[in-house]
Amino acid sequence: xxxxxxxxxxxxxxxxxxxxxxxxxxxxxxxxxxxxxxxxxxxxxxxxxxxxxxxxxxxxxxxxxxxxxxxxxxxxxxxxxxxxxxxxxxxxxxxxxxxxxxxxxxxxxxxxxxxxxxxxxxxxxxxxxxxxxxxxxxxxxxxxxxxxxxxxxxxxxxxxxxxxxxxxxxxxxxxxxxxxxxxxxxxxxxxxxxxxxxxxxxxxxxxxxxxxxxxxxxxxxxxxxxxxxxxxxxxxxxxxxxxxxxxxxxxxxxxxxxxxxxxxxxxxxxxxxxxxxxxxxxxxxxxxxxxxxxxxxxxxxxxxxxxxxxxxxxxxxxxxxxxxxxxxxxxxxxxxxxxxxxxxxxxxxxxxxxxxxxxxxxxxxxxxxxxxxx
Numbered sequence: 001x002x003x004x005x006x007x008x009x010x011x012x013x014x015x016x017x018x019x020x021x022x023x024x025x026x027x028x029x030x031x032x033x034x035x036x037x038x039x040x041x042x043x044x045x046x047x048x049x050x051x052x053x054x055x056x057x058x059x060x061x062x063x064x065x066x067x068x069x070x071x072x073x074x075x076x077x078x079x080x081x082x083x084x085x086x087x088x089x090x091x092x093x094x095x096x097x098x099x100x101x102x103x104x105x106x107x108x109x110x111x112x113x114x115x116x117x118x119x120x121x122x123x124x125x126x127x128x129x130x131x132x133x134x135x136x137x138x139x140x141x142x143x144x145x146x147x148x149x150x151x152x153x154x155x156x157x158x159x160x161x162x163x164x165x166x167x168x169x170x171x172x173x174x175x176x177x178x179x180x181x182x183x184x185x186x187x188x189x190x191x192x193x194x195x196x197x198x199x200x201x202x203x204x205x206x207x208x209x210x211x212x213x214x215x216x217x218x219x220x221x222x223x224x225x226x227x228x229x230x231x232x233x234x235x236x237x238x239x240x241x242x243x244x245x246x247x248x249x250x251x252x253x254x255x256x257x258x259x260x261x262x263x264x265x266x267x268x269x270x271x272x273x274x275x276x277x278x279x280x281x282x283x284x285x286x287x288x289x290x291x292x293x294x295x296x297x298x299x300x301x302x303x304x305x306x307x308x309x310x311x312x313x314x315x316x317x318x319x320x321x322x323x324x325x326x327x328x329x330x331x332x333x334x335x336x337x338x339x340x341x342x343x344x345x346x347x348x349x350x351x352x353x354x355x356x357x358x359x360x361x362x363x364x365x366x367x368x369x370x371x372x373x374x
Contacts, residue, residue, distance in 0.1 A: 001187060002030065004076035004200070006037045009069075012080055014087045017041045017065060019057040051161055055151055061144070067091060068147055070164050071139035074187045077199055083139060085178040090141035095173050097141070097165045098180035099134040104335070106133060137180045140164045146173050191300040198302045198370050212306070215265025215366045219256035221245035222359040234312065234319060234360070235326030235343060236288045236333065241317045245360060248277035252287035253362040254312055254343070258330065259287075259294045261366035262305065266298045288333050295334040303368040305334055309342040310364040315357050319345035 002020070009015045020043045022030035027045055034040040042060040046053035054070050061068065067090050071078065082098050089096030106119040123130045140163060142150075147164065150171045154161065161167035165175045183199050185192060223243045224230040230244030233252040245251035259271045268274075274297075275282045275290055282290075298305060308330065312319055319326075327338040348354040354361055 001076040001193075001196075002033055002073045003036075005071060005073050005078065006034065006040065008076075008078050008080070009071070009083070010037045010039050012083050014084065015039060015069075017062045019044065019060055021046045021053045021057045049160055050163065051151075051156070051167065054164060058144075058147060058151075066144055067141060068144050069139035069141045072186065075138055075184055076187065077181075077183050077185060077196055078139065079181055079184070082137075082178075082181050082184060086139050086141040089176045089178045090143065093174060093176040094146055095140075095142040095165065095168050096176040096178055097136045097163075098139070098184065099136040099177040100180040100182065102133040102135050134177055135180075136163070136165060136177070137184050137186075138163075142168055142173070189300075191302070195300075195302045210369050212367060212369045213265045213303075215261040215263065215368070217257040217260030217262070217264060217364040217366070218362070219253040219260065219271075220359060220361040221247050221251040221253050222353075223357070224251075232317070233287065235322070236286070236291070236329030237322050237325045239317055239319070239322055249275070249282050249285045249290065250287050253360050254310055254326070254364075255287035255291045255330070255333075257362040257364035258308055258310055258366065259291055261308070261310075261364040262294050262298050262368070265366045265368045266301050266303050268297055268301060288329060291330070291333040295336075298368060303370045305336050305340075306367040306369050307340050307342075308334070308336065308364065308366050310344070310362060312343070312345045312360065312362045313348055313354050314345065314360040315347050315350065315354060319343075 006018065006020070009018050016039070018037065018039045018041065020030055020034050020040055022043065022045065024045050027043065031043045034043050041062060044056050044060055047056055058068060067087060069083070069086060086096050086098060107115045108117040108119065110116050119133065121132055142164060146168060150167045150173065153171050154167050161170065168175055185196065187193055187196060222245070224246035226243055228246070230246070232239045232241040232244040233250045235254040236252065245253065256271055263270055263274065271290065274294070295305065323343055326343055327341050330336070330341050331338045353359055
């Protein structure tokens with residue numbers, strides 16, 4: 001990862017010098033790696049915090065450096081375009097970071113995983129209305145003079161800054177945000193490294209080198225007896241009907257079929273193996289939770305979900321009045337735009353168990369993709 005990062009900054013025409021900061025335990029290995037990069041002017045030990053490590057690197061930069069970029073080696077996929085944008089915006093505004101707008105709602109949770117607060121999307125600071133949330137990346141840029149001044153005036157006894165931008169903001173420096181890159185991921189888990197390898201392989205082979213896979217899913221559930229008083233769930237939505245479907249979970253055939261289609265496409269097994277009906281943990285569980293989990297596993301395996309197509313087979317109830325709500329539910333589970341999800345419904349013309357209104361069936365097809373490993 002360090003070599004990938006060094007290669008990116010070594011090749012960039014706006015970068016004149018590189019200082020590599022490493023832990024004491026990795027210092028000699030870092031120096032050995034750095035010997036292959038002519039722009040590396042120093043390799044120094046880091047501090048106990050991010051801010052201390054950046055300051056150690058700042059102290060040994062060449063005197064001629066006017067703009068400083070702080071970058072995490074944990075983000076090895078940084079592109080020349082992102083580096084250029086940060087440099088240009090720093091020269092113009094004094095400080096800049098790459099960022100991506102957050103589409104998801106952000107929650108604060110306690111140590112037990114319980115939601116304690118929702119981060120508001122709308123706020124105001126000094127009378128200025130703020131909308132939306134942004135996830136920032138690195139490199140984070142600043143004029144060297146601004147960064148030195150921030151270190152001199154920031155109150156470290158009160159709080160440790162999360163990054164350079166936070167420290168600059170706290171000392172009155174305005175920080176501009178330039179468009180980040182979704183591929184500029186931060187490696188924090190083993191599966192992130194697998195995804196990074198795929199992205200790098202895709203870059204090396206060109207944009208057309210994508211691997212596509214298709215998975216098929218099928219599920220069927222019988223109606224529960226009237227006296228069971230089970231609600232009917234289809235596509236993560238409770239549908240008004242006199243009977244629900246019988247099953248260990250909420251028996252949502254639509255979401256179960258989509259789960260199996262996704263798992264099949266990524267060769268990750270099936271819903272029965274992942275959520276066995278012998279496990280009491282899944283008794284009456286919402287299938288929204290199951291689909292969200294499946295979506296995360298597919299993405300952790302390095303795949304991107306491209307499209308979902310599903311057909312529900314039922315004589316009753318009518319599903320199409322709830323189609324928009326169903327699309328929104330599936331979209332929320334998978335982080336997939338509704339326009340990439342298709343849900344259809346049909347009958348069996350009164351033939352078979354569906355025709356006799358004994359149950360509901362569903363077929364689903366999922367398409368996923370990833371940069372091809374070449």
